[in-house]
Amino acid sequence: MKARPDEERTLDQLRADAFGDLLVDGDTTSIGPEGRGIRATVAVTVPVLSLLDGSSGGTSGVAHPGVASPSVDSPRPASRATADGVPVVEGLGPIPVDVARDLCAGADDWMRVLTHPETGIVLSVGRTQYRPPPSMRRLIRWRSDRCMAPGCGVPASRCEIDHTVAWQHGGHTGAQNLAPLCKGHHSIKHHGGWTVEQRADSGGALHWISPSGRAYVVKPERDVPTFRPSTDGSAPF
Numbered sequence: 014m015k016a017r018p019d020e021e022r023t024l025d026q027l028r029a030d031a032f033g034d035l036l037v038d039g040d041t042t043s044i045g046p047e048g049r050g051i052r053a054t055v056a057v058t059v060p061v062l063s064l065l066d067g068s069s070g071g072t073s074g075v076a077h078p079g080v081a082s083p084s085v086d087s088p089r090p091a092s093r094a095t096a097d098g099v100p101v102v103e104g105l106g107p108i109p110v111d112v113a114r115d116l117c118a119g120a121d122d123w124m125r126v127l128t129h130p131e132t133g134i135v136l137s138v139g140r141t142q143y144r145p146p147p148s149m150r151r152l153i154r155w156r157s158d159r160c161m162a163p164g165c166g167v168p169a170s171r172c173e174i175d176h177t178v179a180w181q182h183g184g185h186t187g188a189q190n191l192a193p194l195c196k197g198h199h200s201i202k203h204h205g206g207w208t209v210e211q212r213a214d215s216g217g218a219l220h221w222i223s224p225s226g227r228a229y230v231v232k233p234e235r236d237v238p239t240f241r242p243s244t245d246g247s248a249p250f
Contacts, residue, residue, distance in 0.1 A: 057100060059114075059127060100112075150174055154169035173195070175194045176191060177219065178190055216236050
């Protein structure tokens with residue numbers, strides 16, 4: 014880094030200012046075009062039922078009707094807050110449910126993370142990142158146990174995690190759009206003329222249609238509980 018003739022800051026000061034520009038808001042106009050375009054990411058972890066249940070109070074942190082949880086203003090570890098059904102901003106702490114719901118609705122500069130309400134396993138990060146987090150990959154492999162192509166018995170531990178709806182076609186990184194496929198069937202799915210869909214609310218079942226029109230349904234080995242908001246005002250458990 015070469016200082017301009019009118020620059021009064023030291024080299025260490027220039028480096029610190031450039032780092033601060035990158036970290037805070039990606040504005041690097043003071044250091045030239047080659048360093049621009051880097052943005053910080055804020056992760057909001059939201060228990061999935063808290064996000065789905067629209068009856069929760071705006072600041073109470075109550076995740077489900079009839080199931081009370083402590084106020085989000087009370088200090089406590091982030092993991093405990095998430096277990097209680099309260100959304101958490103990484104590095105900051107609990108936030109109100111309605112604020113988290115607004116953030117997850119479409120804020121571009123936030124990383125959306127949906128978690129299983131009991132196990133805390135990540136269920137979806139939406140379109141914020143392509144590669145599934147480690148806990149999500151473990152869930153997908155545990156759920157299926159094997160390659161999810163018709164008749165294939167390759168263990169899931171040796172499979173690649175595939176986006177059923179391809180990322181470049183708008184597919185999300187979530188449990189309802191991921192499945193393990195061995196290298197061979199992964200290639201066939203994308204280049205062999207097959208049509209593959211993941212059945213809605215099936216827990217990961219894939220519907221394959223061959224180039225000749227024959228249909229196959231491949232179900233995962235294990236069921237992962239599906240949680241939905243209650244419609245009668247009762248607790249969903």
